Structures are given as C-alpha cells and as structure tokens.
Amino acid sequence: MKALICGIGGQDGAYLARHLLDKGYEVWGTSRDAQLATFDNLRRLGIRERVTTLSMATNDFRSVLQALTKSQPDEVYNLAGQTSVGLSFEQPTEALESIATATLNLLEVIRFLRAPIRFYQAGSSECFGDVGEIAATETTHFEPRSPYAVAKSTAHWLVVNYRDAYGLYACNGILFNHESALRPSRFVTRKIAQGAVRIARRATEKLVLGDLGIRRDWGWSPEYVDAMWRMLQLDKPQDFVIATGVSSSLQEFVAAAFAEVGLDWQAHVVQDAQFFRPTEIRHSRGDASKAHAHLGWKATMNMHDVARAMVRHELDPTLPL
The missing domain is CATH 3.40.50.720 (NAD(P)-binding Rossmann-like Domain)
Known part of the structure; x- marks a missing residue:
C-alpha cells in the first residue's frame, strides 16, 4: 500500500x-x-x-x-x-x-x-x-x-x-x-508546557495567556x-x-502542567485581553461513540496525561516521542 x-x-x-x-x-x-x-x-x-x-x-x-x-x-x-x-x-x-x-x-x-x-x-x-x-x-x-x-x-x-x-x-x-510535543510553540498547549519548564528553571517571567475559562476536549x-x-x-x-469525551478548562490544563514541575500556577500566570479571540468557543466536547462502535477506536489518554507528557518532553527532549 x-x-x-x-x-x-x-x-x-x-x-x-x-x-x-x-x-x-x-x-x-x-x-x-x-x-x-x-x-x-x-x-x-x-x-x-x-x-x-x-x-x-x-x-x-x-x-x-x-x-x-x-x-x-x-x-x-x-x-x-x-x-x-x-x-x-x-x-x-x-x-x-x-x-x-x-x-x-x-x-x-x-x-x-x-x-x-x-x-x-x-x-x-x-x-x-x-x-x-x-x-x-x-x-x-x-x-x-x-x-x-x-x-x-x-x-x-x-x-x-x-x-x-x-x-x-x-x-x-x-x-x-x-496535542503532543511536536506542536509548534504558537499553540497554547506547547506554550504552557514550555513556559512551565522555563519558570521551573528559575526564569523570572510571567506566562501570559488569554481566556483561562475556555473548555476543550484534549487528546x-x-x-x-x-x-x-x-x-x-x-x-x-x-x-x-x-474525541476523548471529556472537556477541561484551559486553567485546568495550566494547573496540570505546572503541577508536573512542582509549582503553583497562580503565582506565575497572568491573563491578557490581547490574546482573546474576536469570537470564542466557550465549551467544546465530542462524543466518539460511533468511532468506538465502527472503528474499534477509543482514546486512552486524557487531558492530564497530555499535559504531563508535554511537560516531560520539555524537561527531557530525549524521551521517546
């Protein structure tokens, strides 16, 4: 083939x-x-x-x-x-x-x-x-x-x-x-993972993000x-x-990423309206029941698994991708 x-x-x-x-x-x-x-x-x-x-x-x-x-x-x-x-x-x-x-x-x-x-x-x-x-x-x-x-x-x-x-x-x-560690840095999930690791390594910056209340179905x-x-x-x-069928807020993703490096996200993250979109989706969640029934497919990694994996790859780029 x-x-x-x-x-x-x-x-x-x-x-x-x-x-x-x-x-x-x-x-x-x-x-x-x-x-x-x-x-x-x-x-x-x-x-x-x-x-x-x-x-x-x-x-x-x-x-x-x-x-x-x-x-x-x-x-x-x-x-x-x-x-x-x-x-x-x-x-x-x-x-x-x-x-x-x-x-x-x-x-x-x-x-x-x-x-x-x-x-x-x-x-x-x-x-x-x-x-x-x-x-x-x-x-x-x-x-x-x-x-x-x-x-x-x-x-x-x-x-x-x-x-x-x-x-x-x-x-x-x-x-x-x-998501994955192959995401470009402009994607918010990679930005969060990279920011958490930089701050854990004593960078003095604040991680600036947009609306932390949006909810997404991350796999x-x-x-x-x-x-x-x-x-x-x-x-x-x-x-x-x-989809995974589970919706989580961006704030929850941030918390999971910073927890992986032993930090409280609230001390290092700020919101900025310049990163808000003109029209935003507040909630997003999918039902992959049809895929499970006809393809035999089902997600095994949830948002917390994804956040942890992305941070670990930032900490150690030699980990298998």
Missing part, C-alpha cells in the same frame, strides 16, 4: 507517517517547497529517510495533479493548510484557500484520474461552534465562529458532496483538540492518527468524530 500525506511536516503528518510505515506502507509526503522544507518533525521521529517528499501547491490544480500522478497513491490524507484558529482572523483568505480550495482540488484530481484512491479529510471540532455542555456527534449542526472553522466546514461539505455525487471513497475525520495526537487510518479501512466511507 502507498499513502500520500499532504502536510506531512506537521504534528499529525509526522505521526501518521510513522504509523503507516510501521504498518508496511510506502509513504510519500508533500510540502509547498519540499526542497527548502526541513521536515524537522520527521527527523525527530527518526523517519525522514524512509519518506519520499515532493512539492505540491494545494491551491494549484495542476500542481496537485502532478503530485498524485507521480506518487500513484492508494490513500491520500489531507492534513495540509492553515492550522491556527487565531491566525485565520488575521489571514482569512489564506485560510479559505489553503483549506477549502485545496480540498476541492484534491477531490477534483481524484475524480479526474478515476483512480480507486481513498481520501481522508482533516476536519475540525471548530466547525461545531459553541455547543454548550452537549457533546457533539456526527449529526450536530455546524455553527463556525472563525474563518478557519468556515473553511473547514466548506471542506467537510465538499467531501460529502463528492462522495454522494461521484461515488468517491472520501471521509471526514472531525477531530477535537489533540493525544499519536492516538488520533490511528483513527485516521482506520477510517480508510472500512468497506464504505463514513464521517467520524474523534
């Missing part, structure tokens, strides 16, 4: 590449400019030399066609595009082009080639908006509250449309927040990429929510 991972340099792309290599796949991956990309995450996982990389501009139909024609994949995983909700407010056009237009191009190329390619689209819990205390399922209505979420919602319905209209094996994985990325793979092994394509 041969897989093409679009956005292989990111957290999920790197973990998925390792997961597929362990299963005996030939793995190809794309980046906007593969000759200049460092693929640091692949190197950190020790798999860089086992992956074939090529350049692909997802907003360019011809570029996508060339990449799929060259790689001849059995499975395509679209993990590329803008990944930051906050950044999407500053760069909304880039969000739409890199997520929605990119998904459309991939689907169109697969349809054009008439190849039996199975396609996975990285969806997002952000599409649901603020559902309150209710755990979102595959049938929960979308109410996106950011340009990122609007783009992900558009991509979701493109997948559904191409599946229904053209019979493509295409599915959406609606993943709730999932562990290596577990979530397994769910992606499982979705493409079914006889018929379906969409799935992937």
Whole structure:
C-alpha cells in the first residue's frame, strides 16, 4: 500500500507517517517547497529517510495533479493548510484557500484520474461552534465562529458532496483538540508546557495567556492518527468524530502542567485581553461513540496525561516521542 500525506511536516503528518510505515506502507509526503522544507518533525521521529517528499501547491490544480500522478497513491490524507484558529482572523483568505480550495482540488484530481484512491479529510471540532455542555456527534449542526472553522466546514461539505455525487471513497475525520510535543510553540498547549519548564528553571517571567475559562476536549495526537487510518479501512466511507469525551478548562490544563514541575500556577500566570479571540468557543466536547462502535477506536489518554507528557518532553527532549 502507498499513502500520500499532504502536510506531512506537521504534528499529525509526522505521526501518521510513522504509523503507516510501521504498518508496511510506502509513504510519500508533500510540502509547498519540499526542497527548502526541513521536515524537522520527521527527523525527530527518526523517519525522514524512509519518506519520499515532493512539492505540491494545494491551491494549484495542476500542481496537485502532478503530485498524485507521480506518487500513484492508494490513500491520500489531507492534513495540509492553515492550522491556527487565531491566525485565520488575521489571514482569512489564506485560510479559505489553503483549506477549502485545496480540498476541492484534491477531490477534483481524484475524480479526474478515476483512480480507486481513498481520501481522508482533516476536519475540525471548530466547525461545531459553541455547543454548550452537549457533546457533539456526527449529526450536530455546524455553527463556525472563525474563518478557519468556515473553511473547514466548506471542506467537510465538499467531501460529502463528492462522495454522494461521484461515488468517491472520501471521509471526514472531525477531530477535537489533540496535542503532543511536536506542536509548534504558537499553540497554547506547547506554550504552557514550555513556559512551565522555563519558570521551573528559575526564569523570572510571567506566562501570559488569554481566556483561562475556555473548555476543550484534549487528546493525544499519536492516538488520533490511528483513527485516521482506520477510517480508510472500512468497506464504505463514513464521517467520524474523534474525541476523548471529556472537556477541561484551559486553567485546568495550566494547573496540570505546572503541577508536573512542582509549582503553583497562580503565582506565575497572568491573563491578557490581547490574546482573546474576536469570537470564542466557550465549551467544546465530542462524543466518539460511533468511532468506538465502527472503528474499534477509543482514546486512552486524557487531558492530564497530555499535559504531563508535554511537560516531560520539555524537561527531557530525549524521551521517546
């Protein structure tokens, strides 16, 4: 089996590449400019030399066609595009082009080639908006509250449309927040883990964060990429929510991270309104019962496990990833 991972340099792309290599796949991956990309995450996982990389501009139909024609994949995983909700407010056009237009191009190329390619689209819990205390399922209505979420919602319905209209094996994985030590520093969970360790090592700074009251369903990325793979092994394509089912506040995440280094977070953390988003989701929680029933998948790591693991990797970068 041969897989093409679009956005292989990111957290999920790197973990998925390792997961597929362990299963005996030939793995190809794309980046906007593969000759200049460092693929640091692949190197950190020790798999860089086992992956074939090529350049692909997802907003360019011809570029996508060339990449799929060259790689001849059995499975395509679209993990590329803008990944930051906050950044999407500053760069909304880039969000739409890199997520929605990119998904459309991939689907169109697969349809054009008439190849039996199975396609996975990285969806997002952000599409649901603020559902309150209710755990979102595959049938929960979308109410996106950011340009990122609007783009992900558009991509979701493109997948559904191409599946229904053209019979493509295409599915959406609606993943709730999932983290690891491979997260970039701009993500709040990595920022917290790094800040806690710096302060524990006697840095005199305060860790400045936004709204500590928001609640998220946090899981562990290596577990979530397994769910992606499982979705493409079914006889018929379906969409799935992937989540732990437990919602925790950002304050609880901060407390868990600082507790791991023996500190009281309240003495070292301050809130700043500049980090508040124009529209924010207060509560987010997913119900992955369908994934458990049809994929045999269930999260084993909760928020506290994730926070502790991220801090431990900051303390000792030699720990296995």
